[in-house]
Each structure stands twice: as C-alpha cells, then as structure tokens.
Amino acid sequence: QTQSHIRHSAELKLSNTTSTKVLIIGAGISGLEAARLLEQNGIETIVLEAQNRTGGRVYSRGSKHGFMLDMGARYIHGTRGSIPSGFLTNPLWDYTQEVNIPLCTTGDHDFLGLYPPSDKFTLANVQSWYDEYLTFVREETRFASLPNSSFAYYIDLFSQQKNFTSDQRDVLYDLTFFIIADREGAELEAIDAKSYLDITSINYGEEPVICDTGFMTITNHLAKGRKDIRLKQIVSKVNYTNTLIDVWTTDGQVYRADYVLITVSLGVLKSNTIEFYPSLPQWKLNAINRIGFGYYEKIYLLWEQPWWNFTNFYFFRPAPINSTGLRFWVSANKWNGVPSLMCTFSGKTISLLKWKENENMIVQEIQDSIQKMFPQIAIPTPTEIYMSNWNEDVYFRGSYSFISIDQKLDDPLRLSEPVENRLLFAGEATSSDNYGYSHGALLTARREVTRLLYVYNLLPKQNITTSESTKTTSTNTFLLVTFLSFQLLILELG
Template identity: 40%
Template sequence: MTGEQRDAFYSSLHMTIDVNKGTEIDKINAKNFVDITTSYYGVDHVFHDTGYHSIIDYIVKDFRDGDIRFGQIVNKISYDQDLVEVQTVNGHVCRAQYVLLTVSLGVLKGRQIVFKPLLPQWKSNAIDRIGYGLMDKVVLVWDKAWWTSVSYYFKRVTSKPSPFSAWISVNKWNDRPALVCVFIGGDANRIKTLTNEQAVEEVRNALQQMFPNQSIPMPIDSFVPRWKSDLFSNGSYSYLSQHQTYEDMIYISKPIVNKLLFAGEATSQEFHECVHGALLSARREVTRLLHVYELSVNQTKPASRSAAISPFEIILIINVIFLKLLPYLMN
C-alpha cells in the first residue's frame, strides 16, 4: 500500500465514522464507541420509499380522534409528586399525572424549556456530557439523473480530508433525481454561514471535480435543511463524547419523581443516533407507564387540580422535526 493509498484509506475511515456519529472522530469516546456499537454495527441501513410519513401515519392511525395540538411550543414544565404542569409560549396550560418528554437533546442542552424545580444534578450532568452532533445536507434536484451509479450511497475518497466526501443518491428509491451531499461537524457549521446559493454552488463545483469528463447541469431545485438553526433541533443526533460515562445514558432516560418521563434517540442505550432508537425508547416508556406505574388505558379520572384547566392522564411533548427533509424529496 502506497502512502497515498494509506492516507485515502484513513480519510475514508474517518469520514465513515464521522457520518455515523455526526461529529469528528477526535470528539468521540473510543472505548464506549467500541463497547456499544459492536452490538448493532453491520446491520443494513433502511430507507423507506415513502419517507418517514409512513411511520407517523402508522403510529397515529388509531389516534385520529385524539387530542393532538399543533404549534404549541413548550417553554416551561413544573412538576411535583402529584402532577406535572406544562406551559406553552402562548400561555396555554395543561396538567397531567404523567408527561412524556421527547424533545431533542439539543433542546435540552439549550435550556429552551424551564423546569421548576430545576432538573436534578444527575440529569443535568448527563444532558451536558452526552455528545450532540451535527450532520447537515445540501440537496440538489434535477429533471433527470445525469449520473449512472446504481448505489444509493457513494463516497469521494481522497488522500486529504474533503468536506464533499459522502453522497446519497435519492433517485435510488423514488422517481425524483436528486443527490444529497452530507456535511459533518465543523464542515456543517461552515455551511450554515453560507447562503443557499453559495452552498449549492460549492456542492456543484465539487461534483464537477469528481466527474471531470462530464458537464454538471444546473439543478432545477435545491434544499439546505440547516439543522443547527432549527429551533426544535439545534443539531442532529447524539454521540458518545469523551466526557460522558456509560451511566449517563441511563440517567438521561430515568424518570423524575415518577411523573416526568423522557424518550428520544439520545435516551436509547443501544440505538442512540437512530430513528428506531427513538421509537424503541417510546415503547420503553409506555411499558413503564402500563406495567410499572400500572396506568390503565381506560382510566378516566381527571388529573388536574383545577378541572377547568385541560385535565389529562398523559401529555406527550413531541417535535416531529425529521419530517423536514424527506417529504420535500417524496412529493
């Protein structure tokens, strides 16, 4: 192996790990990375051809007549041994026996929700120590595919690290020809400082360098998600940081006073950073409610100090931010 080939191999390895973790390799806890990821690495990624909408539709199919409230941004949660009170930015108040909080780790790190009393120190420490990465994208759409690759995913392998290394071919599973360029960590932070036009031009120029014998046409459409600037995300997904312990992943999922519960990908010990990790964490908390707290699904006793103020048994606080990208490509 030549020196250039060795450098290219290490560059590709770094990029692969960076994409999986949403951050640069030098920020990852190597020991915990090996201990935990060996349990599920090697499993194929799954891209559903109808996007994440199909998952949401399936989950809520039996809850169409339920009380689902959109546009309610939670900014304060008060709790004690009896009830949990949830307040939104427009002053709306709900009270319940239990609250299941599924907001992103970025929202918790940013202290966008005020807790009264303050979260216990062990919970706050876990929130602060667990890593939270940034993976952003630039999506370019054409009227027809000009590339011939049949793979949904391809890399640009160079002897020196390049921000334009990871690509997803969206037309692999739908009829809208598009390429998605993936940016990680510092490169993703740099992209957020560019205008959409500047970001698109950089990506198109990178494609031209990758395919020098082909004239890359101008895309007919483009999209830059900008997850770091998203109020309900502040980043992408969690990773094992150098400062955290394995116990932090237990602490962040642990309920407070058996009333305030937590779910989401960052609370999944086995499948953090993954959509199915978020789904399984929600099932974990529902199991806790039904079989540990013995909550009956038919329980109807009002759960409010004031019956006039929105009594509920359970309030689920959720932001479905992952619907932001794929519907754009699937329409």
C-alpha cells in the same frame, strides 16, 4: 415553596388549564408511539407539539414532481435482528410489514473511489490501512480505562507506530471520518472509540428505505386519526412536584398532568429553552451536558436527466472542501429513476457556518467538487435544490446524539431516569444501545410506557386479561417483557 408556586401559577390561569393523566411533550416518533400505546391501554393522554406537523426528525417532503425526499431519517437500519424474530428485530421493520409499506433495498454500494483522487494511494491501500487501524483500536481499547479516548487520538497513535507520512495519516483520517464520524454527525476528535465500538456491534442486517412515500409514512401512520395531538403548542415551562405537574406553553395555556413524558431532542434540553421549576437535579443536568449531540445536514440536488452512469450507486468525497472545511459525501439515487444526489455534511463545521445564509456558496462548492470528480463530463446546473436545517431549527438544535469522549457509560440511563417519579424522559438520546436511530427512539417510548403501566401501576386491571385486540396483546407482551427487565435491573442494583 414548589407546591405553592404551582398552585399560584395554575390559579392565575385557571381558565386556560386543561388536565390529563399523561402529557407528552413532542410528537416525534417516540412521542407518537407513547401516545398510541397509552391510548391502547385506556390512559388519557395529550401530546403537545411545537410545530404545525408531527414526525419531528422524521420529515419527508415532496419535490416539484412529487418525488419524496427524506430530510431527516431515511434508512430503516435493519430488517431483522442479530437473532431473527427475537427482540433484537428492528421494530420499524415490523411496522412496515404490519401496514404494508413498500420498501426499496439500497443495493450494493458501488463506491467509485476516493475524491480528490490520489496518485499516491489506491482506495484498496487505504481500505486495508483502515481495517488494520480498526483492529488496532479494538485491541487498544479492550481494557482501556478512563480517560476516554477519541478515534482521532488512535489515528495518531496508529500512524506513529506505522511510521506513516502526514499524507498517509490524512487519507486514513478522511476514510475513517467518512465511515464513522459522518454517520455520528460528529468529529473524530469528539467520539469515544471504546464505547462506540462496543455498542455498534449489534447487526440489524439490510438497510432499506421507503422510497415512494418517504420515511414519514411511518409517523403519519402512528399519528393517523389521533385527536389528542395539539399542534403549535410550544412548551416553555414545566413546574413539577412529586404529585402533579403544570406545563406552560408560550401562548399562555396551562396543562396539568399526573405524569409528563418529555421527548424533545437532547439539543433542545441542552439549550435550556424549556424552564424547569425546580431546576432538574444535577445528575440529570450532567448527563444532558456530557452526552454528545451531533450535526448532520442533507442537500438534495435534482436534475431533469441523469448525467452520470446509472449503474453506479455511490460516489463519495470525504475530504474537506477548501473554503468551508465541510466534509461531505454524495450518493446517486437510482432506485426510483429520479436523477438526484444526496449530499450529507456532518460535524462541528456545520454549527459554525450559517447554513441557510450560505446556500449559494455551498451548492457551488458541491458542484465544483463533483466537477473535479468527473472532469470528462460538463455537469449541468441542478433544476431543484432542497436543504435540511436541523442545526438552526430551535425545535431540534442539531441532528442526533453520539457518545462523546466526555460521557460516562451510564449517562443515557441518567437521561432516561424519571425525576420525582412524575417527570419521565424518552427519545433517541435516552437509548443506551440504539441512540441516534429512529427505532431507538421508538423503543424508548415503549420503555417509558412500560414504566407508567407496570411500575407506576396506571394499567387498569381489566386491560391485562380482557383486551381482544391481538395488536394490544402482542404490544402488551412486549411491555411485560420490558417490565421484567426493569425488575431484573432493580434486583441487580439492589
């Protein structure tokens, strides 16, 4: 029935059908990296991208004066790996070195304290409770078995054991939210404590930013000169069998491919806006449902003149704002001399609030909060305001994945597992260890290209030995090593 459905659909639109070996859906960092590697290895590829730009969740926009604001990814999380120059090196940092992209360090974080300030506890008090709490969670989760438990659960357990007052419990909650949940884009109630602590033990070192030209310099570099990227092609339907795949776009185009690599966000997969025929298998749908997808938005406020002491780097205010319940923290930007504040908001509240519609109210709340932080200064109105809107954008529907308490340990593996050996999946959420990060997304592209080249044998034989490009050779070495890990995995499973 599936075969005839495909034949029928393609016959209907034969004049609109384009064929290719590998079709990639999405031109974010994973789609672009996959296209680059496939092209390097002589594989015919087309990339379909819904928007009129590449980069996906990597998006830098200019302010009026040309200052680059990263609305999505901003930090390269680590300049070297736990094992320097080993495979744990952040591959994005390697790129910046390869194409000489200048980086700025973010320097020492000079925290100004807790806001609203408390006359009962100092930051040092709360920091020491936090350290003790984290040790407690590590001990409690060491041999934890199901059901999974959240960070919020352990805050209550810890507070009970310490006989904390509700104020003490709340202030510990706020600091933990700021340190853990804010980065994950999720509530402390939603994040699985054990899995989070196990995975984030990899340390990549320093975390620089690309201040002058923005993070998008990397994806622009990957997209440069590519003729195989088709913009404004919104995929609506994927019909697959174990021999070929037809992909439909909303403007009636049909793309026929031997293999399709899907790199759209987990938020898009959860929304069911792309129809699969036949439906994706239940084990894949379960993983899509169970893995967490967070909310994380940024607002940049810019001023002509700085009104704060430029020697201080970060202020933060993890406590919720009264009327919206949004928690946020702000960082003062000083590395390129532009007086700006980046405020980040995360968690479920964003998904409930009409973010854009409430822009004026939100900006007013930020101003009120900052005013409370600095009562001695009359804070001027910002001259420019820029907001992200990942949550309401139908091509993302959130920010990035996190380990939810509903999740099973192998769900990211299930998300990455191909269907019918034709339909492949990449993108940050399919990464078991670097989920949420742009380098995680990039590595998943390498994983899937490895699968195509070496497991599905797409690599033309002569390419292995005759490639003269050092870049191709070194990338192929990487791919070969990934291939060997596939083999080890198969042996282990076998």
